[in-house]
Amino acid sequence: MKPTLIVANFKSNKTKNEAEKWLEEVSSIKNLPNIQDKKIIVCPSFTLLDFFKTYIANYELPIEICAQDISRFPQGAYTGEVNGRQIKELADYVLIGHSERRSLLKENDESIEKKVENALVANLKPIFFVQNVDTLIPKGVEIIVYEPPESISTVSGGVADNPKDVSETISQLGKSHSFKYALYGGSVDSQNVSTFTSLPNVSGVVPGRASLDPSEFIKIIENA
Numbered sequence: 001m002k003p004t005l006i007v008a009n010f011k012s013n014k015t016k017n018e019a020e021k022w023l024e025e026v027s028s029i030k031n032l033p034n035i036q037d038k039k040i041i042v043c044p045s046f047t048l049l050d051f052f053k054t055y056i057a058n059y060e061l062p063i064e065i066c067a068q069d070i071s072r073f074p075q076g077a078y079t080g081e082v083n084g085r086q087i088k089e090l091a092d093y094v095l096i097g098h099s100e101r102r103s104l105l106k107e108n109d110e111s112i113e114k115k116v117e118n119a120l121v122a123n124l125k126p127i128f129f130v131q132n133v134d135t136l137i138p139k140g141v142e143i144i145v146y147e148p149p150e151s152i153s154t155v156s157g158g159v160a161d162n163p164k165d166v167s168e169t170i171s172q173l174g175k176s177h178s179f180k181y182a183l184y185g186g187s188v189d190s191q192n193v194s195t196f197t198s199l200p201n202v203s204g205v206v207p208g209r210a211s212l213d214p215s216e217f218i219k220i221i222e223n224a
Contacts, residue, residue: 003039004197004224005143005183005204007066007127008211009095010044019048023055025214029221030062038221039204041066041093041127042211046082049090066093066127069101072114084122094119097129099149113138127206129185133172142180145206146170151186152208160187163195170201190219197224 014022029035043066044052056063067090071081087094096115101107116138119126128141131149146169151161161184170182184196185206196202205224211217 001037002181002203003037005039005041005181006221006224007041007093007145007183007185007204007206008043008217009068009098009185009206009208010042010048010212011068011100011208012045013212014044014048016048016051019044019051020055022212022214023052023059023061026063026217027059027061029218030060032218032222035062035221038224039064040221043068043093043095049087053090064093065091066095067091067124068095070094070096070115070119070122070124072111072118074118084118084124088122088124091124093125093127093143095129096126097135099129099131099147099152102131103149109136112136116141127183130173133169137173137177137179141177143183144173144177144179144181145183145185146173147185147206160189160192160196163199166196167199167201170199174201188220190216190223193220193223 040062041064052065067087070087071083073081075083075085097112116126120140126141127143129145129147148161166184181203183204183206184202188205188207189210193205196205207220
């Protein structure tokens, strides 16, 4: 039986002190029943990756680490970029193709595909965001996230997609692509998480804003 993936996307939030307080409260998930059936992945900013790695190791927390982005370039003279080899020292996963980066930073299919290639070369697992059935999914992607742009809280104000539509879209994607996990993202919270994780073709969720509150995130894990 595959575990339920719960991926917390912090986006551009939290200082080190705020992250430490979050981890202190979230540490109680070690005592949750059936926690072994769930894979908890947290995606902090680059500035917090090392801190998270150290804290999680010291307190033996059941949490894995994911970077929020990866350079489309290899190691070299690319000022400001963070390449796969650097990320692999601190994380095992990387987010690629999020709608916010596509729209705000003008990422296109070509640059996104290169990022996937670089992640795979570095032995990182891409968590790849899909906006609709026409989204290009590069080879080697095993984890997809169906996240329609209109369901992202910063866009719609917090309106999650209809579970039936989510299931149908993922079924359509499965006809043309091979992936191991299909997740749902877009205004996920503790109240609606089970409506998505109970779908037979949905393997988990990607909460964004709701994951920033440690008590709410714990409830998401409990209800998933």
